[in-house]
Amino acid sequence: MYETVGLSFTDSKKPLMSSRLALRIQKLGLKDFSDYLALISGSDDGGEFQVAVDLLTTNETYFFREPQHYDFLESDLTDRTHTSLSVWSAACSFGDEAYSIAMLLSDMQHDSRIGSDWKILGTDISDRVLRSAGQAIFPQERLRNVSENRLKRYCLRGEGEADGLAQIQPQLRERVRFGWLNLCRPIEPLGPFDVIFLRNVLIYFDAPTKSAVVDCVLEALKVGGLFFIGTAEGRVTCRTPLKTLIPGVFRKLSV
Numbered sequence: 001m002y003e004t005v006g007l008s009f010t011d012s013k014k015p016l017m018s019s020r021l022a023l024r025i026q027k028l029g030l031k032d033f034s035d036y037l038a039l040i041s042g043s044d045d046g047g048e049f050q051v052a053v054d055l056l057t058t059n060e061t062y063f064f065r066e067p068q069h070y071d072f073l074e075s076d077l078t079d080r081t082h083t084s085l086s087v088w089s090a091a092c093s094f095g096d097e098a099y100s101i102a103m104l105l106s107d108m109q110h111d112s113r114i115g116s117d118w119k120i121l122g123t124d125i126s127d128r129v130l131r132s133a134g135q136a137i138f139p140q141e142r143l144r145n146v147s148e149n150r151l152k153r154y155c156l157r158g159e160g161e162a163d164g165l166a167q168i169q170p171q172l173r174e175r176v177r178f179g180w181l182n183l184c185r186p187i188e189p190l191g192p193f194d195v196i197f198l199r200n201v202l203i204y205f206d207a208p209t210k211s212a213v214v215d216c217v218l219e220a221l222k223v224g225g226l227f228f229i230g231t232a233e234g235r236v237t238c239r240t241p242l243k244t245l246i247p248g249v250f251r252k253l254s255v
């Protein structure tokens with residue numbers, strides 16, 4: 001897992017990891033963890049390595065998480081003129097972050113603070129979350145930070161069996177594209193983006209992996225573009241010159 005997807009697990013994570021894998025091992029009729037390790041390490045794993053990635057990644061997310069970042073993005077975009085806007089939500093999980101940004105940009109377009117040429121890319125390493133992100137159906141609990149106005153404008157509330165769920169409206173969904181991407185492998189040329197969100201994923205990497213991932217991701221950011229990380233992720237050391245704006249938000253100064 002460390003070599004392939006960059007995830008480093010300390011001993012304290014052992015109970016969590018074993019509980020996440022135990023059911024799968026039982027379902028496959030395997031004897032124990034060694035059998036499972038042999039299966040996912042083999043060349044003919046039948047897609048099981050990806051299942052293990054899906055099980056071992058932590059996908060906690062919700063709409064407008066760390067709302068000060070969205071406020072900052074809004075005021076920064078209002079102050080500058082953009083003819084077009086391209087945003088990357090790297091490690092997007094179920095898509096809550098990507099659709100939150102889409103709601104914000106759609107509102108700004110509605111008020112003529114930005115033009116109509118904007119789009120968002122969401123990427124993640126977990127197939128499971130990406131499938132769900134494309135369907136854009138969310139438990140209302142995860143939409144708790146979305147204003148009533150935005151809920152009305154951008155969400156269809158479920159009824160009957162779908163009670164407690166909401167789906168993002170098609171006109172917002174068509175602005176957001178999702179794709180599989182491993183941040184710990186060389187990234188094919190992407191972007192360039194005006195804004196990159198790389199939030200709450202660096203915490204799962206060790207220090208050298210963190211720096212390598214940040215520099216790699218920043219290659220896809222335009223000079224002058226905004227870079228967001230989670231506020232709990234501490235200091236990031238990287239080669240790319242950045243200016244700190246508020247906690248977790250940086251501007252790329254040069255290549």
Ligand SMILES: C[S@@+](CC[C@H](N)C(=O)[O-])C[C@H]1O[C@@H](n2cnc3c(N)ncnc32)[C@H](O)[C@@H]1O
Nearest residue numbers: 005057060061091093125126182183199200201
């Ligand atoms: C906690 S979620 C963060 C979601 C969102 N950015 C947020 O802040 O709410 C972390 C995501 O990182 C993804 N992830 C972990 N390792 C990754 C890697 N090597 N490449 C791409 N995504 C990865 C996980 O699958 C998970 O969905």
